[in-house]
Amino acid sequence: MSGQPGNLYWFPPGKPVYVGPHHYLPDGMVYVGTGLRAVSGRMAEPALIDPYLPLGRPVSRAVQIGYWPSYCGVDPNCRATYLNWLATGRCDRDVDIGYVFLFFYGLERRLLTELAPSNDPRSEWQYLLAELTRLLHIYTGSGSFQSYGRSLLDYAQTLNASANYVPPGPPRERQGYELPSSVRLTLGTFAAQGKPLPWEWAFAWYTCHPEVSLRTPAKRCDKEFRTLFGWRYVGQYGHGMLLKPNKTMLSVSHRPASASFMSREFVAKTTLPDVSVQRKPFAAIAELARKAETDLEPYSRWLGKNPEGRGRLEAVALLPDELAQQHRGAATKEIREWLERLVQDKPMAALKAEELFQWIAPARADKLTKKETVVLAQLLAKLGYGLEPDVRFGGPSLRAGDWATVFRLAADAPMAASEGYLAAALLADLFVAVAAADGSLGREEYDLLVRHLREQLVLPAREANRLNGHIWWLYHAKPSVKGLQKFFAAVSEDQKRALSAFLIQVVCVDGVVAPAEVAVLERVYGMLGLDQTQVHADIHQHMSGATAPPTEPVIVREGQPEIGVRIPAKAADSSEPAAPLDMALIQRKIAQTADIAKLLAGVFEEEEEGVPAAASDAVAGVCGLDGAHTALLQRLQEHHELGRAEFQELAAAHSLLPDGAIDALNEAALDLCDELVCETSEDDIQVNPDVLKEMLAAP
Amino acid sequence: MMLDIKPRDRDAIVQSLRAGVVPRTGHQHIQVGRNNEVKALVSDIDRVADGGAAIRFVIGEYGSGKTFFLFLVRAIALHKKLVATHADLTPERRLHSTGGHARSLYAELMRNISTRANPDGGAMPNIVDRFVTSALTEAQAGGMNVSGVIQKRLEELSEMVGGYDFAHVINAYWQGHDTGNEALKSDAVRWLRAEFATRTDARNALGVRTIIDDANFYDHLKLMSRFVRLAGFGGLLVCLDEMVNLYKLTNTVARNANYEQVLRIVNDGLQGISCGLGIIFGGTPEFLTDTRRGLYSYAALQSRLAENTFATDGLVDYSGPVIRLPNLTPEDFLVLLARLRHVFAVGDPARYLVPDEALQAFMNHCAKRIGEAYFRTPRNTIKAFLDMLAVLEQNSEVEYTDLIEAVAIAQESNPDLEPLPDEAEVETGAPEQDDDELVSFKL
Numbered sequence A: 001m002s003g004q005p006g007n008l009y010w011f012p013p014g015k016p017v018y019v020g021p022h023h024y025l026p027d028g029m030v031y032v033g034t035g036l037r038a039v040s041g042r043m044a045e046p047a048l049i050d051p052y053l054p055l056g057r058p059v060s061r062a063v064q065i066g067y068w069p070s071y072c073g074v075d076p077n078c079r080a081t082y083l084n085w086l087a088t089g090r091c092d093r094d095v096d097i098g099y100v101f102l103f104f105y106g107l108e109r110r111l112l113t114e115l116a117p118s119n120d121p122r123s124e125w126q127y128l129l130a131e132l133t134r135l136l137h138i139y140t141g142s143g144s145f146q147s148y149g150r151s152l153l154d155y156a157q158t159l160n161a162s163a164n165y166v167p168p169g170p171p172r173e174r175q176g177y178e179l180p181s182s183v184r185l186t187l188g189t190f191a192a193q194g195k196p197l198p199w200e201w202a203f204a205w206y207t208c209h210p211e212v213s214l215r216t217p218a219k220r221c222d223k224e225f226r227t228l229f230g231w232r233y234v235g236q237y238g239h240g241m242l243l244k245p246n247k248t249m250l251s252v253s254h255r256p257a258s259a260s261f262m263s264r265e266f267v268a269k270t271t272l273p274d275v276s277v278q279r280k281p282f283a284a285i286a287e288l289a290r291k292a293e294t295d296l297e298p299y300s301r302w303l304g305k306n307p308e309g310r311g312r313l314e315a316v317a318l319l320p321d322e323l324a325q326q327h328r329g330a331a332t333k334e335i336r337e338w339l340e341r342l343v344q345d346k347p348m349a350a351l352k353a354e355e356l357f358q359w360i361a362p363a364r365a366d367k368l369t370k371k372e373t374v375v376l377a378q379l380l381a382k383l384g385y386g387l388e389p390d391v392r393f394g395g396p397s398l399r400a401g402d403w404a405t406v407f408r409l410a411a412d413a414p415m416a417a418s419e420g421y422l423a424a425a426l427l428a429d430l431f432v433a434v435a436a437a438d439g440s441l442g443r444e445e446y447d448l449l450v451r452h453l454r455e456q457l458v459l460p461a462r463e464a465n466r467l468n469g470h471i472w473w474l475y476h477a478k479p480s481v482k483g484l485q486k487f488f489a490a491v492s493e494d495q496k497r498a499l500s501a502f503l504i505q506v507v508c509v510d511g512v513v514a515p516a517e518v519a520v521l522e523r524v525y526g527m528l529g530l531d532q533t534q535v536h537a538d539i540h541q542h543m544s545g546a547t548a549p550p551t552e553p554v555i556v557r558e559g560q561p562e563i564g565v566r567i568p569a570k571a572a573d574s575s576e577p578a579a580p581l582d583m584a585l586i587q588r589k590i591a592q593t594a595d596i597a598k599l600l601a602g603v604f605e606e607e608e609e610g611v612p613a614a615a616s617d618a619v620a621g622v623c624g625l626d627g628a629h630t631a632l633l634q635r636l637q638e639h640h641e642l643g644r645a646e647f648q649e650l651a652a653a654h655s656l657l658p659d660g661a662i663d664a665l666n667e668a669a670l671d672l673c674d675e676l677v678c679e680t681s682e683d684d685i686q687v688n689p690d691v692l693k694e695m696l697a698a699p
Numbered sequence B: 001m002m003l004d005i006k007p008r009d010r011d012a013i014v015q016s017l018r019a020g021v022v023p024r025t026g027h028q029h030i031q032v033g034r035n036n037e038v039k040a041l042v043s044d045i046d047r048v049a050d051g052g053a054a055i056r057f058v059i060g061e062y063g064s065g066k067t068f069f070l071f072l073v074r075a076i077a078l079h080k081k082l083v084a085t086h087a088d089l090t091p092e093r094r095l096h097s098t099g100g101h102a103r104s105l106y107a108e109l110m111r112n113i114s115t116r117a118n119p120d121g122g123a124m125p126n127i128v129d130r131f132v133t134s135a136l137t138e139a140q141a142g143g144m145n146v147s148g149v150i151q152k153r154l155e156e157l158s159e160m161v162g163g164y165d166f167a168h169v170i171n172a173y174w175q176g177h178d179t180g181n182e183a184l185k186s187d188a189v190r191w192l193r194a195e196f197a198t199r200t201d202a203r204n205a206l207g208v209r210t211i212i213d214d215a216n217f218y219d220h221l222k223l224m225s226r227f228v229r230l231a232g233f234g235g236l237l238v239c240l241d242e243m244v245n246l247y248k249l250t251n252t253v254a255r256n257a258n259y260e261q262v263l264r265i266v267n268d269g270l271q272g273i274s275c276g277l278g279i280i281f282g283g284t285p286e287f288l289t290d291t292r293r294g295l296y297s298y299a300a301l302q303s304r305l306a307e308n309t310f311a312t313d314g315l316v317d318y319s320g321p322v323i324r325l326p327n328l329t330p331e332d333f334l335v336l337l338a339r340l341r342h343v344f345a346v347g348d349p350a351r352y353l354v355p356d357e358a359l360q361a362f363m364n365h366c367a368k369r370i371g372e373a374y375f376r377t378p379r380n381t382i383k384a385f386l387d388m389l390a391v392l393e394q395n396s397e398v399e400y401t402d403l404i405e406a407v408a409i410a411q412e413s414n415p416d417l418e419p420l421p422d423e424a425e426v427e428t429g430a431p432e433q434d435d436d437e438l439v440s441f442k443l
Helices: A076-087 A095-112 A123-138 A145-161 A181-193 A199-207 A218-221 A222-237 A279-295 A297-305 A313-318 A321-325 A330-343 A369-382 A419-436 A444-454 A461-475 A485-488 A495-509 A513-528 A533-542 A585-592 A595-603 A625-637 A644-653 A659-674 A688-695 B007-018 B037-051 B066-078 B101-111 B122-144 B146-153 B163-178 B182-192 B199-206 B213-228 B252-271 B283-287 B299-305 B330-344 B354-368 B379-394 B399-403
Strands: A017-019 A023-025 A031-032 A247-253 A264-274 A348-352 A385-388 A403-408 A641-643 A678-680 A682-687 B054-057 B085-086 B238-243 B277-283 B322-323
Touching: A017 A031, A017 B238, A017 B277, A023 B277, A031 A095, A031 A123, A031 A264, A076 A095, A076 A313, A095 A145, A095 A264, A123 A218, A123 A321, A123 A625, A123 B277, A145 A181, A145 A247, A181 A199, A181 A247, A199 A222, A199 B163, A218 A222, A218 A297, A222 A495, A222 A533, A247 A678, A297 A313, A297 B182, A313 A330, A330 A403, A348 A461, A348 A682, A385 A461, A403 A461, A419 A461, A419 A513, A461 A641, A485 A585, A485 A678, A495 A513, A495 A533, A513 A533, A533 B283, A533 B322, A625 A644, A625 A659, A641 A644, A644 A659, A644 A678, A659 A678, A659 A688, A659 B122, A678 B122, A688 B122, B007 B283, B007 B330, B037 B054, B037 B238, B037 B277, B037 B322, B054 B066, B054 B252, B066 B085, B066 B277, B085 B101, B101 B213, B122 B146, B122 B163, B122 B213, B146 B163, B163 B182, B163 B199, B163 B213, B163 B238, B182 B199, B213 B238, B213 B252, B252 B277, B252 B299, B330 B379, B354 B399
Parallel strands: B054 B277, B054 B322, B085 B238, B238 B277
Antiparallel strands: A017 A023, A247 A264, A348 A403, A385 A403, A641 A682, A678 A682
């Protein structure tokens, strides 16, 4: 270029320009010349490339050129770097974002002050917007550039007044303190057209909302959070939620990044409704999202402890159901196939417990801890299988050499035992234990008994599955019950009667009494110290209806025979075929067994490995705290800040629960010096060393 | 006497007041007047801490500082080692409903539940942890089974409505902790916070048969108050603000059902039946005495809440269930401005930004601009005063005399006094509304 002052400044797209001898800018889109003033008139235009200004040597591209750069204001080396970047296609990812901004200032000026909006794809307006979109895809690392760039793009597209405008994609996070215009525009467009809101935009509405602060699970497991939200949104709303247009109209504003404008604001009014002011649809979306955050919490916490653990089976066990079922990790695939092979088309499979150990890498090879058993059970449950014995349902933890059963879970299978289930399971335990006590029952009888039990203890389908698994496990494992005799001896007379009556009831519930059952009952009567021959009398009494279930009216006072009308004799009904089972009655009976269950619970409870007494018993308390809390306080001296998981372990070492311990320590600290000793956030705990010292010094 | 002011309190107070909301901490620094009212409530709190019951209606005009007063009481309760919680009533959160609105009020209360060490809400795990820890300690000392100890300690709850499942859920929390079952633990907390919407979900997650729902809202408050005592706290203080929302219910049946619930609470409170539970209602005068829609429209409540007929002509009785908050006087207001100046200077008189005369000048200006309302509804006036101090702090060359005349103060209007919507207009086209409100639709 010839360098006459006062010539045209803007080189439109495709018009090449030389700046000095070395810099050939092939496709324009810059202001070149001298003397152009800023839009505000208060300074030289920051985007103007003045060819007479000295150029140095290009420096490292990453050298920052500072905020609010201007071409005439930066040093000669940076100018050379800038021209290099322009000359090489404006796509170098490593360049300092300041250079991109310098170029952006030019686009901003051209779009906002010199061009008229146009929908023609060959227009300069559209060309510049395409260039801006290209840059936004390259320089994704700068939040500031993304924010200004998107804001300009949204504003410009709004000016185009095309009601069909849908921004290229939802923004990933909020920039600044407002819901991004692109989100507001899209919401308005969908509402105006009566189209359902796709999940990506619903998600952006939540994540970019100014009142939302994302919780740790949403940040640490952002992909999982996104997916979970998406699935659940689609599950609930199908193609999407329908938004109602409201009367408030949407206007989109852009505050230019370039200093040229002196923070002038550009506002574009639209005819779209501003849906973002509606509380109701947002509340529904927010509830969905918050639930997803909460459901990801266990998984997120585990990842906090094991940052590299994504995809490990222990992690899959903690995922929300939907995510676990769809999990495609290698390990997940392997165990899923293994389970398929194991169970195949049978309802359940029995196996040696150690075969299961491989999946969760336990600390010891010979047995799992309670916690490990829970992880295993949770993992299998996520994949659609149940495990017996299951700690969560009152079973013992697994040991190598023991039997276990794996079975398919019903879709709505509970994750905790109901009373009815506990009672039924205990009863099965009792029957099998008694039957197996001295092995005098024949194999066939034993099989029959087990089959019978399964038929008799009727539970809703969602629990029946597990009970079957449990009985199958009992069948294989024949858990020995050492204390049975002792237990029966200690039962009071009333309890004995209640227990025997209950057992009779259960045995007779289907109207058929199997010989094996009678044998078991005889033995129980013996153990209870009751007359064994009484069994037959009791069964007879029950079968003949003498001991009516308590659901019928109870006789309060015997009536006196009165002379009156002769009542016809009752028709004999004993010959009638067995009536179909009264399911409701069975349900009721099982529900009534809570007391019996409590009674029996004592026998079968695994010998609890006595909770080890905390090492802190000997510690003298300070500040009115007990020994355990004081010991914990002392241990905190070693830390200024510690992760939640670390604190949990520390608390557990002193037999304390974490949140309660923090509460108690802080309460004592407030009493002493009106300051907190532990400041907590979702992820970590900060210790105030001054307060700590003061507390430990206090009597 | 001026107390020491911590920078953290100072920031909290200044920020909240400038935003026009009641600060969460540091109330003692800016509480002015109302000594007798505070004393009455402190005695309530002491009674609750002794295992008694308390019931109060704090009645004040719009903008007179009800909410501030409730927060102050809440802070005192926390200081005295009670568990405290608060919630505003809204059209979606009520004491009685068949459409989930009472459960949603309970859920809000449980989300806001606070202890002294955790005054910003969300303290449910802290409370349960402390209970379980104490059971754990007892079990260790006696070589017993932890579940057994929990069961024994919660025996007294089991006889109350919902108590059996409550105990079961606490035990589930312990089981979850003991077996590393985070899901079980968080489900237990969700149950306690009334976040389970259906029985089926609760049964599958925890094996319980019931959930906290509309029907057992108050029973569960009573359970919770006993439980916090078992966990080592003094009792439970519940602040229910914006009771005017019941007054605004257009449907008579729904409104009366809510007042019936109030009556039940009042009866229990006055008879001392609810143990370790204090409930404070905050509302405007029309909520109390309007004979068409207010509490006085419900005869049984009117007779219980009628004020002492001897307490007239300046005599007051603070022992009745109703406490009427007087408006601030200009003198109170001057003291308040002085306090604010003191707080702003972090308690250091050398750092006062304006001299004493400025306070008077500011009041004169306000009186000129919006009349006597400036001390009756002080929210905007306080905000303006703090804004002025903020400008003075950042621009040391500016004199307060330059600023005072420029201070703009908006007059406040009471949104509750706007005419209630015509019954036909009420939330048309909202099918998910409670069915007891459907009665008010005109087709």
